[in-house]
Amino acid sequence: MTVQNSIQQGTQCVWYGEEKYLMQGATQTPVVHSVAYGYDNVDEWMAVALGQQEGHIYSRNTNPTVHVFEEKVRLLEGAEAATSASTGMGIISSTLFALLSPGARVVSIKDTYGGTNVIFSEFLPRFNVRVTLCDTTDHDQIEAEIAKGCDVVYLESPTNPTTKVMDIARLAAAAKTVRATVIVDNTFATPINQNPLRLGADLTLHSATKFLGGHADALGGVVCGRKALIDQIYHYREINGATLHPMAAYLLLRGMKTLELRVRRQNESALQIARYLEAHLAIEHVFYPGLTSHGGHEIAKRQMRGFGGVLSFMLKENSFDAVRRFLPKLRFAHRAANLGAVETVVGPPATTSHVECSAAERAAMGIPESLIRYSTGIENTADLIADLDQALRPS
Numbered sequence: 001m002t003v004q005n006s007i008q009q010g011t012q013c014v015w016y017g018e019e020k021y022l023m024q025g026a027t028q029t030p031v032v033h034s035v036a037y038g039y040d041n042v043d044e045w046m047a048v049a050l051g052q053q054e055g056h057i058y059s060r061n062t063n064p065t066v067h068v069f070e071e072k073v074r075l076l077e078g079a080e081a082a083t084s085a086s087t088g089m090g091i092i093s094s095t096l097f098a099l100l101s102p103g104a105r106v107v108s109i110k111d112t113y114g115g116t117n118v119i120f121s122e123f124l125p126r127f128n129v130r131v132t133l134c135d136t137t138d139h140d141q142i143e144a145e146i147a148k149g150c151d152v153v154y155l156e157s158p159t160n161p162t163t164k165v166m167d168i169a170r171l172a173a174a175a176k177t178v179r180a181t182v183i184v185d186n187t188f189a190t191p192i193n194q195n196p197l198r199l200g201a202d203l204t205l206h207s208a209t210k211f212l213g214g215h216a217d218a219l220g221g222v223v224c225g226r227k228a229l230i231d232q233i234y235h236y237r238e239i240n241g242a243t244l245h246p247m248a249a250y251l252l253l254r255g256m257k258t259l260e261l262r263v264r265r266q267n268e269s270a271l272q273i274a275r276y277l278e279a280h281l282a283i284e285h286v287f288y289p290g291l292t293s294h295g296g297h298e299i300a301k302r303q304m305r306g307f308g309g310v311l312s313f314m315l316k317e318n319s320f321d322a323v324r325r326f327l328p329k330l331r332f333a334h335r336a337a338n339l340g341a342v343e344t345v346v347g348p349p350a351t352t353s354h355v356e357c358s359a360a361e362r363a364a365m366g367i368p369e370s371l372i373r374y375s376t377g378i379e380n381t382a383d384l385i386a387d388l389d390q391a392l393r394p395s
């Protein structure tokens with residue numbers, strides 16, 4: 001797949017969205033900490049408040065620094081509009097609660113991000129929203145559930161932590177026949193590797209905390225799509241108050257300037273590491289969409305420009321004890337509940353993506369006890385492979 005725009009993504013990451021609030025020759029976007037914006041002319045104030053004139057009123061609603069961050073993501077996703085929230089979960093919950101009403105129905109998958117899964121299993125049912133969670137790779141079942149009628153189809157690809165791949169174009173086409181809104185969590189792929197809107201989705205959203213920011217020092221979330229949908233989500237988010245902080249927006253913006261560089265390195269390293277691990281005697285299985293052994297490889301090749309920085313693997317000794325012994329041996333990896341950072345980050349689902357689940361629930365979801373999620377950083381590939389090699393050596 002090629003990007004339609006003739007300006008390439010690396011250039012887009014650096015320049016897009018930046019120009020609007022540069023002041024006095026400054027080359028960087030200011031961090032506007034002001035809570036409110038003053039108007040000597042009451043008519044002008046009124047025009048801005050009514051949305052008839054561009055400007056800002058109060059930073060829970062809109063803020064210049066936050067706006068520049070939203071613009072950069074919007075342009076990278078090729079969207080008409082974007083809005084943000086304080087975290088990935090802030091934007092996911094705002095999106096779902098803005099679009100759904102009692103009596104509505106959602107079709108989604110069992111492998112959504114843990115927090116999203118809690119919204120589906122615990123919160124939405126309390127508001128009489130019916131949720132059907134399908135087997136993530138069973139496209140026939142998902143299509144059949146969509147055909148029964150639904151209001152929202154919520155997808156994630158690749159998934160966390162077993163990197164399952166969903167055919168976004170196929171499911172978006174199915175959703176269109178019942179006029180459902182298609183939402184795709186694009187956190188793992190990033191706009192560098194995948195643009196769900198070009199595949200027919202209505203909304204693409206991110207935990208900006210991960211790859212977009214890339215430095216594990218700021219939380220944030222963002223959603224992109226048609227203006228009418230984004231306006232609805234923005235309206236809910238301005239009232240629920242989960243606003244992105246301008247300082248976080250600045251850190252995310254700065255991180256995004258190197259997004260293409262980082263993701264390109266992470267794509268390359270993750271593929272090499274996946275191939276290395278797949279051939280290793282101490283490894284039972286490697287989950288990575290770039291491997292020809294991966295069930296979703298052909299779909300991934302069609303809809304992604306790179307296979308992403310996250311892989312997971314299962315140790316041959318399938319016990320949590322084996323994980324307990326292996327993880328501390330890695331030198332170039334944080335053992336933490338995060339991903340998409342410049343540093344390599346590793347962790348088992350039990351303490352990261354599926355911390356909300358019991359061991360029995362994890363087993364039912366097909367998540368083995370010895371599974372390890374490996375989020376490739378931007379270190380040199382050879383050093384990461386050497387590090388894995390020494391850690392996997394029998395002691």
Ligand SMILES: *Cc1c(COP(=O)(O)O)cnc(C)c1O
Nearest residue numbers: 087088089090113187207209220
């Ligand atoms: C981390 C993550 C989220 C939640 O984002 P937060 O910023 O932690 O709220 C949502 N989806 C995916 C795929 C994630 O990895």
